[in-house]
Amino acid sequence: MAEKLFMMALSPTMSEGTIARWRVAEGEAFTAGQLLCEVETDKASMDYEAPKDARLLKILLPQGGRAAIGDPIAIVGAEGENIDALLASADAPRAAAAPVAAAATPADAPVAVPAPPAAARASAVAPRTEDGSRNASPEAAEAATPNGIRLAPAGRSPEEPSGRPLQAPGLPPSSPLARDRARGLGVDIRGIPGSGPGGRVVLRDVEAAGAAMAGPATAGPAAGGAAARSSAGERAAGEQAAGRAAGSAPADRRIPLSGKRAVIARRLSESFFAAPHYYLKRRVAMERLLELRASLNRGRERPVSLNAFIVKLCAEAIARHPYVNSSWEGDSILERGSVDVALAVALPDGLVTPVVRDCGSKGVGRIDEELSALIDKAKGRGLAPEDYEGASFTISNLGSYGVEEFTAIINPPGSAILAVGAALRTPVALEDGSVAVRRLAALTLGCDHRVIDGAAGAEFLATLARFVEEPALTLA
Amino acid sequence: MAIMTIREALGRALDEEMARDDRVFLMGEEVGEYDGAYKVSKGLLAKYGSERVRDTPIAELGFTGVGVGAALAGLRPVVEWMTHNFALLALDQVVNEAAKMRYMSGGLLSAPIVFRGPSGPAEQLGAQHSQSFASYWAHVPGLKVVAPGTAADAYGLLKSAIRDADPVVFLESELMYGWKGEVPDEETLVPIGLSRLARPGRDLTIAAYSKALKEALDAADRLAERGIEAEVIDLRTLRPLDEEAIHRSVRRTGRCVVVDESWPVASVGSHLAYLVSRECFDRLDAPVELVSLEDVPMPYNRSLELAAEPGADKIVAAALRALYLEPGAAARE
Numbered sequence: 001m002a003e004k005l006f007m008m009a010l011s012p013t014m015s016e017g018t019i020a021r022w023r024v025a026e027g028e029a030f031t032a033g034q035l036l037c038e039v040e041t042d043k044a045s046m047d048y049e050a051p052k053d054a055r056l057l058k059i060l061l062p063q064g065g066r067a068a069i070g071d072p073i074a075i076v077g078a079e080g081e082n083i084d085a086l087l088a089s090a091d092a093p094r095a096a097a098a099p100v101a102a103a104a105t106p107a108d109a110p111v112a113v114p115a116p117p118a119a120a121r122a123s124a125v126a127p128r129t130e131d132g133s134r135n136a137s138p139e140a141a142e143a144a145t146p147n148g149i150r151l152a153p154a155g156r157s158p159e160e161p162s163g164r165p166l167q168a169p170g171l172p173p174s175s176p177l178a179r180d181r182a183r184g185l186g187v188d189i190r191g192i193p194g195s196g197p198g199g200r201v202v203l204r205d206v207e208a209a210g211a212a213m214a215g216p217a218t219a220g221p222a223a224g225g226a227a228a229r230s231s232a233g234e235r236a237a238g239e240q241a242a243g244r245a246a247g248s249a250p251a252d253r254r255i256p257l258s259g260k261r262a263v264i265a266r267r268l269s270e271s272f273f274a275a276p277h278y279y280l281k282r283r284v285a286m287e288r289l290l291e292l293r294a295s296l297n298r299g300r301e302r303p304v305s306l307n308a309f310i311v312k313l314c315a316e317a318i319a320r321h322p323y324v325n326s327s328w329e330g331d332s333i334l335e336r337g338s339v340d341v342a343l344a345v346a347l348p349d350g351l352v353t354p355v356v357r358d359c360g361s362k363g364v365g366r367i368d369e370e371l372s373a374l375i376d377k378a379k380g381r382g383l384a385p386e387d388y389e390g391a392s393f394t395i396s397n398l399g400s401y402g403v404e405e406f407t408a409i410i411n412p413p414g415s416a417i418l419a420v421g422a423a424l425r426t427p428v429a430l431e432d433g434s435v436a437v438r439r440l441a442a443l444t445l446g447c448d449h450r451v452i453d454g455a456a457g458a459e460f461l462a463t464l465a466r467f468v469e470e471p472a473l474t475l476a
Numbered sequence: 477m478a479i480m481t482i483r484e485a486l487g488r489a490l491d492e493e494m495a496r497d498d499r500v501f502l503m504g505e506e507v508g509e510y511d512g513a514y515k516v517s518k519g520l521l522a523k524y525g526s527e528r529v530r531d532t533p534i535a536e537l538g539f540t541g542v543g544v545g546a547a548l549a550g551l552r553p554v555v556e557w558m559t560h561n562f563a564l565l566a567l568d569q570v571v572n573e574a575a576k577m578r579y580m581s582g583g584l585l586s587a588p589i590v591f592r593g594p595s596g597p598a599e600q601l602g603a604q605h606s607q608s609f610a611s612y613w614a615h616v617p618g619l620k621v622v623a624p625g626t627a628a629d630a631y632g633l634l635k636s637a638i639r640d641a642d643p644v645v646f647l648e649s650e651l652m653y654g655w656k657g658e659v660p661d662e663e664t665l666v667p668i669g670l671s672r673l674a675r676p677g678r679d680l681t682i683a684a685y686s687k688a689l690k691e692a693l694d695a696a697d698r699l700a701e702r703g704i705e706a707e708v709i710d711l712r713t714l715r716p717l718d719e720e721a722i723h724r725s726v727r728r729t730g731r732c733v734v735v736d737e738s739w740p741v742a743s744v745g746s747h748l749a750y751l752v753s754r755e756c757f758d759r760l761d762a763p764v765e766l767v768s769l770e771d772v773p774m775p776y777n778r779s780l781e782l783a784a785e786p787g788a789d790k791i792v793a794a795a796l797r798a799l800y801l802e803p804g805a806a807a808r809e
Contacts, residue, residue, distance in 0.1 A: 177730045177761040196762070196800050203730060203761040204800070 002057055002077025002086055007067040010039055010046035012195040012205055013262045016068045017041050019061050029055045029079075037073075057083050069199030070173075174201035185210040186385035191266075208259030213352075213388055260350050272409050275328065275448040279407045280461050283440040284468045286423040289313075290439065292471050296364070307343055307397055308368035309471075310420060314393060315339045315359035316474040317464040324460045325392045327413040328450045334413075342391030342411055345375055352378045353411055355391045399423060405442035415451040418464075419444040443468070478661055483653040485627040486516045486592075489634035490554065492663060494524055497552060500638055501528040503539055504556030504593075513558050514594065514653050540566035540591065544574045544643075547589040552638060557593035560609045560647070566591075567612070574643040575618030590637045592646035595623075596687055596737045597774055597785060599651070606774035606781070610686075610736075611743040613645040614714045620668055621715040623647040625689035627657030629712055632666030640668060647714075649687040671718035673725075677705035680731035680798055683722055683748060685711035688737045688786055695791035706795060714744050722748065723755045730761040731798040735786050740768035765794035 007017050020038040024030050034050045054076040061073040075083050174182075174189055178201045182189040185206065192209045194201035257265070289309060297303040318325045318339050327334040339360045342353040354374030356367050374387055394411040399422035408419040421442035428438045443465065447457040467474050480488070494500045501524075506513045508521040508531040521529040532539035536557060543555040557563040563570075574587040596608035613621045622637055622644055624630040630648070637644035674689065675696050684692035689710050696706040707725050711717065726732045732752045736745025749764040770784040796802035 175761040176758045180758050202800055 002075055002081040002083045004060075004072040004086060005036075005051075005074040005076050006198055007039070007061070007069050007071050007073050008048070008197065009069050009193065009195045009199050010048065011041045011044065012208060012259075013193050013257065014041040014069065014195075015193040016066055017046075018066045019063050019073065020045055021063055022059060024050075024056045026056055026059050029053075055079050057081060058087065069194065172201055173198055175203065178203050178206045181206045181210070184385075185213075186389050187213070209263050210385065211382070212258070212260035212263030212350075213383075213385065258349065264350055267412065268409050271412050275410050275412075275415075276450060277407075277410060277446050278449055278454060278457070280445045280447070280454070280457050281405060282443050282461055282465045283426075284443055284465045285428075286439045286441050286468065288470055289468050290423070304364050304368040305371065307395070308364045308371060310395055310397065310418075310468075311341045311343065311356060311359055311367050311371070312362075312364045313467045313471065313474065314341060314395060314418060314464060316467055317460055318393060319360055320463050321456070321460040323456060324416050324447075324452060326415050326451050327392070328415060328448060333451055336392040338392070340390060340392045342388070342394040342414070343371060344394065344396035344408070344411075345378060347378060352383060353388050353391060353394060354378055354383060355388055394418070395420065399441060405444055407444055408446050410446055410448055415448040416457070416460075417446045419446065441468075477658040479656055480627055480659050481653060482624075482627045482630045482648070482655050482657070483514060483516055485631035485657075485659050486634055486648065486653075487518055487520070488659070489631045489638070490517060490520060491523070493552075493635055493638045494520065494528060497638075498528075499550065500552040500554065501530065501546075502554045502556060503530040503532055503543060505532055505534055505558050507531060507556050512556070514650065516648075516653070517556070536562050536565040537569060540569040541573070543589055543591075544569050544577075544587055547574070547587040547643070548577065548585055552588055554590045554592060554638060557591065559593055559605060559650075560595035561605050561607050563591065563593065563609070570613070570619070570643065570645070571616050575616050577618075578642060579618060586641050587643050588641050589643050590634070590640075590646055591643070592634070592637075593648060594650040594653075595647040596649050597769070597781065598649070600776055600778055600781060601774075602776050603773035608647075608736075608738040608769065610647055610714055611738045611745075613647075614744045614747075615742075618643070619715060620644040620713070621647070622668055622713050623686040624666075624712060625652075625674075625684070625686050625710050627655065628659045628664075629666050629672070629710070631659050632664045633668065633712065635663075636665050636668050639665075644668070647686055652687055655690075666712070669713050669716045669718060671721045672710040672712055673707070673721075674710040675706070675708040677707035677729070679705045679707075679729060680733060680795055681707045681709060681722065681725040681729045682733045682735060682791065682795065683709045683711055684735035685714065685744075686737060688735045691786060691788045692735050692791055694788040695795065698788065698792050699795055704795065704799065704801075711748075717744075717748065717751070719751055719755070722752060726752050726756040727759040730759055731795075732756070732760070733765040733767060733791060733794045733798055735791055736766065736768045737786060738769055739771050740766055741771060743768060762798040762800065765798050767791050767794045 010017065017039040020040045022037045023035045024037070030036060030050045030053070032050055032052045035047050036050050036056070037048045039046050039048050055078060056074060057077050058075040059073075060075065061067050061071070065073075067073055075086050077083065172190060172194060173196070174194065175196065179189060181203060182192070182201075187206060187209050189201055189206065192201050192205050193199075195205050196202040289306075293304065293306060293309055322335055325336045325339055327336065338358045340355050340357050341359045342355045345352050345354060354371065354377075356362070356370045356374070359367055362370075374383065377383055377387065391411055391414050393414050394408075394417040396408045396417060397420040398406055399420055402422050404424065405421040406419050408417045410417045421444070423439040423441040425437050426440040427435050428440070430436055443461065445457055445461045445464075447454075452460075490502060494502070502517055502520060507517045508526060508529045510531075511518040511521070517529060532542075540555055540557075540563070543553040546553045557566070570591060574589055577585040577587045595610060597606035610621065610623060613619055620637070620640060620642060622633050624633045634646060637646050675693060677696065679699075682692045682696060689708070692708050696708050699706045707729060709722055709725055711722075722732075732749070734745045734749045734752070736743055736748075738744060740746055745766050745768050749766045752764050753760070767786045767790045769786060772784060774784060775781050793802060
């Protein structure tokens with residue numbers, strides 16, 4: 001029986017692939033394990049091997065074509081089989097960049113379906129069935145029926161020659177264990193590329209995503225084996241490059257992505273490219289804050305860190321400007337009640353962002369204790385999802401590296417990030433024309449313009465600057 | 477601990493039970509004068525006489541029925557079938573009589589009888605003599621079905637089967653009679669209904685029984701060379717299945733390969749795969765794999781015969797599929 005061949009996940013982080021070259025021509029027969037085509041993935045060129053003996057009846061995705069995991073790339077079967085029905089149902093493979101939501105959803109039909117936003121989102125990411133239609137959620141089906149639109153049933157229909165894994169609407173194909181673990185880790189499974197058959201998200205994918213956020217990875221041998229296999233291609237490529245390199249300069253080195261690195265890359269790219277960033281900068285005099293800290297720390301066994309003060313002052317400023325403590329949710333803005341502040345912490349294998357919850361109701365001592373406990377934990381066995389997820393505001397302080405000022409990328413789901421530079425002794429022109437030396441630090445506030453307009457960001461930053469320069473004003 | 481063959485372990489169990497209880501007797505083709513078609517009953521005729529070690533005509537339906545009648549009358553028969561292939565003739569006595577007595581008499585009658593003999597493929601015995609009927613027996617409420625994979629279990633389970641108050645079908649294997657293993661020196665009973673952890677592991681669970689247990693353990697060795705720790709569970713009893721032990725293991729490993737020497741359709745293996753899929757659904761990272769005898773009459777040709785059997789190669793491949801480590805696995809959709 002003729003059937004479609006789908007783009008599959010050839011590496012754990014692959015979400016789409018480009019046909020580098022077909023190695024079997026249309027009409028040619030092949031055997032199981034034979035190289036069908038070479039696929040450029042996000043990281044390397046991978047071999048796509050034939051799953052079984054058959055004949056390549058039709059190439060749907062020509063050389064250079066790009067397809068998301070699960071899109072059909074060819075029709076295979078026995079010689080002379082009629083493939084008209086399969087061809088008719090074949091959704092032309094799209095570049096993954098094309099808006100998935102637009103294709104084949106009920107909204108495409110001539111009659112507009114006023115679906116609630118949540119349902120619309122759900123159907124936009126519903127996995128496609130064999131015939132290219134989408135599994136309709138019950139809500140979508142209900143919304144469509146009065147308008148005379150017939151949705152394909154979510155289950156297999158007789159015309160569908162072979163079943164793909166049925167999934168709850170709104171979820172990519174995923175194993176039950178992977179879904180369970182994702183819930184446990186607080187990871188959104190829809191954002192994880194699946195490495196299993198047909199792009200199925202499996203346990204190792206979730207654990208890689210979780211480990212990436214939690215710090216030092218603790219993957220089991222099975223997951224390790226998988227990683228080893230997927231990176232074998234890259235290693236081979238690296239060795240080849242090393243063999244070619246002549247002369248004294250060291251050869252290029254290709255470093256396979258750790259799961260953590262992949263997630264940092266993905267999340268920050270998503271943030272930077274999706275959220276329109278703008279930056280506001282102010283210099284603030286640090287004397288009063290440094291005096292306050294010295295005074296508080298006098299006689300204290302363990303001094304309270306400057307970061308704890310900055311966290312607290314930000315929380316106080318946020319209390320006066322709660323719109324800063326918000327998340328862009330696509331169809332709405334979620335203003336958060338609790339001020340959950342993340343602090344960017346550098347570890348040898350990458351960045352982590354532990355979160356101190358509800359900073360509005362905690363003193364600097366308590367904030368400092370929680371911060372150092374989280375940092376110790378991050379350095380040790382790694383953070384749990386509840387330790388790093390859901391920050392509503394983030395602070396990054398590179399002052400200790402001597403950095404004067406810098407801009408930072410917003411850490412979702414927050415909408416603003418504060419970049420703190422070093423407190424440098426700086427000549428300042430005073431009102432009376434004289435010059436004095438002050439310790440000034442640059443505060444650079446990065447904002448998501450979808451949520452925080454420029455003037456609103458400026459007001460918040462002004463309040464924060466006043467509090468840093470005169471912490472007692474927080475009492476007002 | 478004494479090292480002995482499974483043949484000797486079974487013989488010892490018979491000997492001990494016959495010495496212990498004079499209601500126990502053995503009947504079947506060639507069990508007496510010839511010392512057993514596979515020498516399991518070696519020496520028993522000489523020791524216990526022809527009243528208790530009875531050679532029968534080649535008539536499975538007849539002597540199986542005599543055995544069931546003797547059990548109803550208060551004896552403890554052990555009926556030896558030369559192979560389970562021949563036992564199909566006696567299916568009616570086992571299924572319609574022995575298995576039904578307790579239920580249909582409202583508990584007034586019972587048939588404490590053991591039906592035993594080799595089951596499953598050996599080597600080039602042809603399509604009619606290479607069949608595993610484990611699933612036939614396991615299908616029937618009222619029967620217990622036991623399938624040991626080691627000498628110690630062959631010994632301890634046969635003793636338990638003989639003492640059981642209900643009919644027990646006991647599955648042996650021609651190729652296993654010569655396998656050696658440790659058997660406790662002291663008298664030991666292995667309870668019916670309990671599986672055995674044959675090898676601990678954390679990455680996946682392999683459930684197997686009888687002769688295929690060895691293939692499962694070989695596969696686990698090969699997986700270990702790749703850093704994969706497979707847990708192997710020896711089912712030992714097919715009815716009642718030790719379901720909870722298997723579920724506990726799979727809930728921990730998230731992956732399961734069931735190995736069964738029977739055909740795959742409506743089999744012990746497919747039933748176990750169903751149970752695991754249902755009871756461990758939320759803990760599974762991959763579909764449950766079933767490695768069975770291929771769904772064909774057994775070929776006589778040796779190469780084809782090996783290709784039809786659930787060998788270690790196929791178990792390793794299934795394990796790699798379950799771990800998403802097999803090349804090309806993704807395209808099976």
